[in-house]
Amino acid sequence: AxxxxxxxxxxxxxxxxxxxxxxxxxxxxxxxxxxxxxQPPSRQMxxxxxxEAYKQQNATENRFSVNFQKAAKSFSLKISDSQLGDAAMYFxxxxxxxxxxxxxxxxxxxxxxxx
Amino acid sequence: xxxVSQNPRHKITKRGQNVTFRCDPISEHNRLYWYRQTLGQxxxxxxxxxxxxxLEKSRLLSDRFSAERPKGSFxxxxxxxxxxxxSAMYLCASSLISGATNEKLFFGxxxxxxxx
Numbered sequence: 001a002x003x004x005x006x007x008x009x010x011x012x013x014x015x016x017x018x019x020x021x022x023x024x025x026x027x028x029x030x031x032x033x034x035x036x037x038x039q040p041p042s043r044q045m046x047x048x049x050x051x052e053a054y055k056q057q058n059a060t061e062n063r064f065s066v067n068f069q070k071a072a073k074s075f076s077l078k079i080s081d082s083q084l085g086d087a088a089m090y091f092x093x094x095x096x097x098x099x100x101x102x103x104x105x106x107x108x109x110x111x112x113x114x115x
Numbered sequence: 116x117x118x119v120s121q122n123p124r125h126k127i128t129k130r131g132q133n134v135t136f137r138c139d140p141i142s143e144h145n146r147l148y149w150y151r152q153t154l155g156q157x158x159x160x161x162x163x164x165x166x167x168x169x170l171e172k173s174r175l176l177s178d179r180f181s182a183e184r185p186k187g188s189f190x191x192x193x194x195x196x197x198x199x200x201x202s203a204m205y206l207c208a209s210s211l212i213s214g215a216t217n218e219k220l221f222f223g224x225x226x227x228x229x230x231x
Contacts, residue, residue, distance in 0.1 A: 004157075042224055043204065043206075043224045043225045043227075044118075044222050044223065044224045044225075045158070045206065045208070045220075045222035046222070047219060047220070091157045091158075093157070100146070100163055100165075100170070100171070100218070101146070101148060101163070101208070101210060101218050101220050102160045102163070102171070103150075103158070103160060103220075104160075105156075105157025105158050105159070106157050107155065107156055107157055108155075108156075108157055
């Protein structure tokens with residue numbers, strides 16, 4: 001079975017600074033997708049960024065980028081120029097190719113952004 | 116496009132009672148998912164529909180749980196004889212599958228269930 005581990009329950013970053021959230025996963029599949037979702041107090045899960053395992057290039061979306069290390073099964077999220085609106089729970093998620101969106105989520109990291 | 120809508124937002128019930136939640140997906144989205152999120156955990160997959168067909172159910176979905184999606188539009192999730200362990204947030208998500216591989220889920224804000 002696939003597992004996703006987020007070892008940082010909480011992180012804090014100052015506004016305008018950079019923070020990295022860690023995620024590791026375990027799978028025997030060779031082709032899969034990895035995601036970072038944001039869950040603000042409104043509770044709605046919002047997709048931040050996704051990475052296809054077959055792509056060597058790390059995904060980037062504006063201030064958000066990932067460091068995908070397939071051999072190490074590591075998938076970290078870097079948030080640059082942090083903003084107050086980035087404060088939320090962040091979940092790392094995995095799904096195998098061809099399994100519909102049956103996502104396996106980690107336990108989340110709560111990100112605080114301070115002035 | 117008003118997004119995925121879930122009702123009620125909160126539900127408090129007594130143990131043993133039946134409850135039903137509703138999810139209205141984004142119009143024309145053909146897939147609909149139910150997830151459950153307990154305190155301090157990430158969401159866990161429960162079941163999903165493609166149009167009106169329920170294609171897969173997780174082992175987490177006991178016999179007391181039933182989900183429907185009549186006419187492939189809104190969906191309901193019913194829990195019979197609720198137990199305290201059913202207390203959780205129930206999340207609904209929808210997506211549009213049209214042959215492309217990049218499925219993107221849109222989540223609702225969930226229904227928070229508390230079983231007393």
